[in-house]
Amino acid sequence: MEIDEIETLRRNSAAWRLLRADHAPLILYFLGKAFTEQNLRSIAASELAGQLDDELAAVNEQAGEIVFPRPAKAYLEDWARPEAGWLRKFYPPGSDEPHFDATPAVEKAVTWVRSLPSRSFVGTESRLNIVFDLLRQLAFGTETDPDARLEELYRRRAEIDAEIGRVLAGDIPIMDTAAQRDRYQQLTATARGLLADFREVEANFRTLDRDLREKVALWQGTKGALLDDVLGSRNAITDSDQGRSFHAFYDFLLSAQRQTELADLLKQVHELPAIDDHDPRMRRIHHDWLDAGERTQATVRLLSEQLRKFLDDHVWLENRRVMDVLRSIEAQALRLRDRPADAFVMDIDAAAPTIALALERPLYRPGNRAVLDSSVPGEDEVEVDVSALFEQVYVDPGRLRAAVTRALQHETHVELPDVIAQQPLEQGLAELVTYLTLTDPTFDTILDENQRQQVSWVNPGGGSRRRARLPRVIFTRAAGQVNAA
Incomplete structure (x- = not known):
């Protein structure tokens, strides 16, 4: 520092x-x-x-x-x-x-x-073992190589097999008095440290609760903004390293099997003859952990209760505001009910608002610049055949709409091949494409992309027969149109 x-x-x-x-x-x-x-x-x-x-x-x-x-x-x-x-x-x-x-x-x-008084016995072996265990967990818990993980597992299994063999042979090593006192001393220090950590975690959650109450009391914005801020702060603590560690520890304590195992181990340890100066609190330390964890959880629940109370109060205030506005309207109406109707004139800009979204505006498209040649051709220029300009095909949409309307006089809907069967194509592919773009208030055009149809015709002026595959086209009578039959 x-x-x-x-x-x-x-x-x-x-x-x-x-x-x-x-x-x-x-x-x-x-x-x-x-x-x-x-x-x-x-x-x-x-x-x-x-x-x-x-x-x-x-x-x-x-x-x-x-x-x-x-x-x-x-x-x-x-x-x-x-x-x-x-x-x-x-x-x-x-x-x-x-x-x-x-x-x-x-x-x-x-x-x-x-921790200030000198101790007659200071154990170091247990802490060294804890250091080695933590180092192994860090080193092999983050190892991604399968061969390295398997090698470590095989080594640990070999050690366990060797210890099982010694026990079966009658060689049962017993922990001496110094080792027992060393580990018990480390146990009490760690257990008491956990209780102190619980108090600090609870204080951190309580600080968040106090900040939330202050924020709610002074909030002037919308409910949505407050909820985003509050839930973000709540998730920040819950998802933090401290929050995840606390919830993992608390879930571990809530296991009935773990509680039974912990109680049996504590009872067995306190019956050891070497532990003559045992800490009386260690017999029920797991109950103290549960109690401290429950108090911390209760502090967290206060956050939700405070948030719900704020929302209830805010909804009540909004409902009261609506009722006040309604009463003011009723009072104004009662004051004006005796005035003649022609005394009230109201001007509005339009019957409906005009909505123009920014994304609906077309993007700028630069136009093609035409290059003009203003030079006068000489007398020796070759004459160009312009007859192709007068051979353009024009399809009359009115004639096609009339054909569809006649087909719908006796049916509520008709498909494009049926219309063409009654009035064959006279201008080939251009006429077929025009059918796909028809619009008329008396009928609607539906394109079914999931089904395909085949249409055939003979080229204008004689020639081979042509076929085209296109989506299913259905013409339906518009709503309100009466069947001529």
């Missing part, structure tokens, strides 16, 4: 302030005994004040003078002030009495103070 970071912690860290407080020994002892030792997350103010009164009386009696002259309630209020940050004062749902809870800063300070 840099010097600036340490200086920032010295000024702003609640745990550091607790260690520098004038009555730090009393605060650490009392809050550690009341909250961390019993894994309590909520104590009523009257109950906590009663416990602190007993402690203050004992301290004053032992000192022979009034060291703490103020009432216990005043000390609790001081410890809960934002300037201190050692207690959290809140009102649980359905209760009008304030409750107190220790902050993660108290947990950190108590844990650090407990």
Whole structure:
């Protein structure tokens, strides 16, 4: 850490302030005994004040003078002030009495103070084994080479087979007293650290809940924008490394098989003769984990409840706004009902709004520049045959529409081959293409791309017979047209 970071912690860290407080020994002892030792997350103010009164009386009696002259309630209020940050004062749902809870800063300070006394036995073997196990998990848990993974699995299986062989031969290695104490010491430290981590995770979720309440109270935008922001923050914490790790750990604890196995192992370990100074909390540490996890989940549920309450209140306000507008319209109508009808004149720009979307505008297309040759041809120029200009084919759409209309006089729909059978094509392919582009208010044209039809005709002026395959074309009588039959 840099010097600036340490200086920032010295000024702003609640745990550091607790260690520098004038009555730090009393605060650490009392809050550690009341909250961390019993894994309590909520104590009523009257109950906590009663416990602190007993402690203050004992301290004053032992000192022979009034060291703490103020009432216990005043000390609790001081410890809960934002300037201190050692207690959290809140009102649980359905209760009008304030409750107190220790902050993660108290947990950190108590844990650090407990680590200061020298220990008669300091185990290192178990921690070294943990380091090796973690390194193996990292190295082989991220290995993508199948051969390397199989080699490691075969090695572990060989070790297990060798140990099974030694046990079958009567060679059963027993862990000595030092190793047992070493591992139990590491067990208690890790188990207590998990409880401290739960308190910090809960504090992080509670911070999100407080920010949400503040945002809802001051929000001036739309509901959709607020929901996007809130759900984004909620997913950010849930999908974070801390959130995924917490949910994986909590799901692991919820397994009935794991709980039974954990309880049996704890019972078996505490019956070992070598563990003479066992921690009394370790016998039910898995229950403390479940309780701490449930409290953290309850904090997460507050987010959903707060969001639902906001939506309900917002809908109620919108409904009230609508009713106010309706009442104002009714009142205005009552005031104007005696006025003559010709006194009300209203001008509107159009009967319907004109919608012009930006994407409907055509893109710019540069035109083809025609090159004009204005030179006058000389007398010796070769004459050009222009008769081809007068041989263009023109198909009269009116004649084709009339043919379709005649075919629909006795039918509600007719297909293109039927129309051509009644009036054969006279102008070949050009006439056939014109049929596909016909539009008329008396009938509709339907193209069925899934089915194909074949149409044949004889080339104009005599010649070979031609055939064309095209989608199925159906002419249907338009709505409102009466059958002539």
